Amino acid sequence: MKKGALLFVVLLMLVASGVSVMTAQDAVTLQMWSRDSNQDFLRELVDMWNADHPNQIELTIIPAADFVTRVGVASAGGEAPDLLPIDLIYVPQFAQAGNLVEIGAFIDALPYADQLSASHVHLGEYDGGRYAVPFAAEGSVLLYNKGLFEAAGLDPEAPPTTWEGIYEAAKAITALGDDNYGFYFSGACAGCNAFTFLPLIWASGGDVLTEDGLSATVDTPEVRAALEFYKRMWDEGLIPPSAQADTGTDFFGAFTTGKIGMVGSGAFSIAILKNDHPDIDFGLTFLPGQEGGISSFAGGDSIAITSSSQHAAEAFEFISWVLSDEIQLQMFAARGQLPLRADLVDNEFSREDPRLITNAEAMNLGKTPYSFVYNQLFNDANGPWLAMIQTAIFQGDVDGAIANGQAGFAAILGE
Amino acid sequence: MSTVNLQISERRAQRAGGSIGRRSAGLFFVLPAVSFTVVFFILPLIFTVYMSLHDWPLLGDHKFIGLDNYSALLSDRQFWNSLWFTTRYTLLITPVIFILAFVLALLVSLPLPGVGIYRTVYFLPVVIGLGSSSLLWVWLLHDRVGVINAILTGLGVMDRPIIWLADSSYAMTAIIMSVVWKTVGFTMILLMTGMQAIPAELYEAAKVDGANYWARLRYIMMPLLRRTFALALILSVIGSYLGFDQFFIMTAGGPQNSTISVVYWIYKNSFTNFKLGYGASLSIVLLVILVILSVIQLRLLRDETSY
Incomplete structure (x- = not known):
């Protein structure tokens, strides 16, 4: 009887170990x-x-x-x-x-x-x-409306490769009238502008952070030039007034009206435009630097x-x-x-x-900012990044915008 | 003498025992409500207080820092700006909602044919979420595709469309319009119910005494609506102080950070800056402010009248 019990226990242990071996080899979820x-x-x-x-x-x-x-x-x-x-x-x-x-x-x-x-x-x-x-x-790129390029007498197969090129094209397209505008960006959307505005600075050789992401380099000529570039297009009415208040709801939608010449966007737009807006003949090119060069977020x-x-x-x-x-x-x-x-x-x-x-x-x-406080720096609708863009472009105070931007970045980075 | 005394004390004991039984029965009946409050209000509240005493990042470990979050809050300029902004917003929107809701309640209380349709129509926006209604208003106010600009320019009120959400005073007006549209129906229904609860005999008696419509409104309806006013006022003030969706969706706190409400600032600290502990301390301060405001309102509108 005792032997029997022992045998039973041994058998039980064998079965149990077999089960556990099977479990180890078993698939996991x-x-x-x-x-x-x-x-x-x-x-x-x-x-x-x-x-x-x-x-x-x-x-x-x-x-x-x-x-x-x-x-x-x-x-x-x-x-x-x-x-x-x-x-x-x-x-x-x-x-x-x-x-x-x-x-x-x-x-x-x-x-x-x-x-x-x-x-x-x-x-x-x-x-x-x-x-x-x-x-x-x-990756961010520059979308452009080939139909509007053609209507404005521009070569739809030769999209702009410098800021001056974007400016000239935007001017020609806005001159078409009928509510057409040369350029668009979401003026109240922090993340959208990290995606489409930062590459303009990078392509020109500048940056807003050091390589390790620990210090701010906002107060640099490249950042200033990029802000002045947008400000010039805004001042001359090449960007629709609604851009100022767009918190991102119209980031891509604006281009789908067919009345926007150029806009910074991403790969996601290709499929949407092809499927939902087959009437818009669009091209896609790199976001350029001031005098050439290319970059992307x-x-x-x-x-x-x-x-x-x-x-x-x-x-x-x-x-x-x-x-x-x-x-x-x-x-x-x-x-x-x-x-x-x-x-x-x-x-x-x-x-x-x-x-x-x-x-x-x-x-x-392309590049991506490396930071432990990315959200606070670039995604915050009330943070220093968007405030700088808005102050420079819509209020026209580029110096003040850069000074506050540098200080705001430095404060968040704990410099 | 002593037997009498005994009888009395026995009866008292019985009565007392009876009331304990009744009390426990009462407790039993309120148990679902109490447990609901404990689980969904008291416990989270205690946990929020606990969090507010910690440096609590969304990612990573937290550590106890005592009252540091509260002392940081005292020198947080944006918090005080937001509190002032929210107070201004509340002071502006409350009378608008009240006056409009009162007038609408008077109108839909009239015994006219089809008045039920109007009641439904005015109440309809209440059942839409505030988020959806805010998004709806972003498009209604849009300068290129929005119907409001089209109407205003069409009527010749303005030469060109306004970019409502790009200017801080227009943005405030726009938000107030959207929230009034969304909530006025609710206050209207509250006031209407209050009006209907006033016995008709009181009006009739006043009429017999020669009181005209305005006198009846002023001396009968208004005083008897006091309790309803208090309820509607408290709900409206608390709702305004807790405003978030409309600012988050319509302006994202802009332009130039001019429309950051207190709750939006709490949200930003907690979920943009990932400082959950600091966000918790802001929430506790807001809770204390709201309790004080509600007590003041209740005192002011305390009603001894009964009918």
Whole structure:
């Protein structure tokens, strides 16, 4: 009887260990949270992964406005998801707060590691470690209305390559009358102008932050020149008056009226214009510097693995799958998304619409400010960035705007 | 003598026991409401106070800093500017809502055919979210596609469209117009209900005594509406002090930071600057201010009348 009991216990232990061995080999379910922009594409991507991989991904979509808060609260409770695609500008802050896993070794193992979007990779670096890779790419460019260019006697195939060129084109288009304006920007939207106005400064060789993102360089000739360039177009009525109060609601909508000559925008506009506004013949070119040169704001999402995750290796399997040739071409490029690797910019799909190649090139040579206080500096509707733009352009006080901008940036950076 | 005493004290004990039973039954009945208040108000409030004593970033660890957030708040110029701006906004919008709602309530109380349709129409904007209505007004006020500019220029009131939200006084006017449109129906319904609760005999008696319409309005309706006024006033003042959506959506605090309400400033500190602890301390201060304001209003409008 005793023997029997012992045998039973041993058997039980064997079964239990077998179960635990099976569990270890068993597939895991990874949690992934994402903001709601681009959610259809993301769902499709995750479904595709789930269809032929044992490890499954459970995707939760969160409204963009709540996203950082939700992740912040979850991280504090150690309940953040395994996979976290986030707006790349937040990566330094998340890494600094200790919310992300260092994935340098994983990245080095990728055969195409050196082809990943440089700006995304740079924003993923913190204190000698690497914490994120690109997941969605977006780059700012200059959209222009070819129909209006032609009507104004300009060559629609030779878009402006300097500020003077933009100014002359804007003047010619505004002169058409009938409520046509040469240029547009959202005058009360902080983030929109980080996306479309900063590249003008970069392309001219200037910047508003030092390379390490810790000091302000607002009071420089390039920033002054860029503000004066916009101010001149505003003063001469080449920009519609409504631009002054636009908090971003009309950022892209203005161009779709067909009455705006040029506007800074991103790759997202290509698909919308082609699908919803086929009547607008539009071109796309680089945002230029004062005397030439080009730049772009490299935006989009990076993907990271959170410190809460118990499955970093499994999570990175998904990441490397996303970055593989097959997915980059058959999912990203085929659906009009910019590829996340420089070596795949020129592909069978983008060759059908060279505008996509221009946009991808812009993104790849673009920059992104590296800052732990990006939101306060650039996204705050009441912060120093927008105040500087508004004071210089709408109130005409360029000197005061720059002085306050420099002081405001320095105060936030704790200089 | 002693037996009498005993009987009395027994009866008292019974009565007391009975009232304890009734009290616990009462407690039982209010339990759902009490637990709701505890879970959704008292506990979050305690937690907010706790947070306000910490340096609490949205990302990363928090640490106890005592009353530092409160002392920082004293020298936060934008907070005081926002408080003053919100007070000005409240002082401007409250009378507009009240006068308009009172007139509308008088009109929709008239026994006229089709008056129900008007009641519904005036009340309709109340059921729209403030966020949606603010967005709606952004387009109504738009200089190129907005109907308001089109009407005003069409009537010859202005030569050219106004960019409403680009100028601070126009922006304030625009926000007030949108919020009045959105909320006046609610105050109207409150006042109308108050008016309908006044017994008709009082008016009849006054009529017999020779009081005309205005006298009846002044000496019967107005005093008897005191309680309703107090309720509507408190709701309106609190609502105005807590204003956020309209500023966030219509002006984003602009132009030149001239329309940053207190709650918008709390939001900005918490979710733009990621300083949750500081945001919590601002919320507590706003709560204290609102409690004081509500007590003052209740005192002023204290009503001893009964009918």
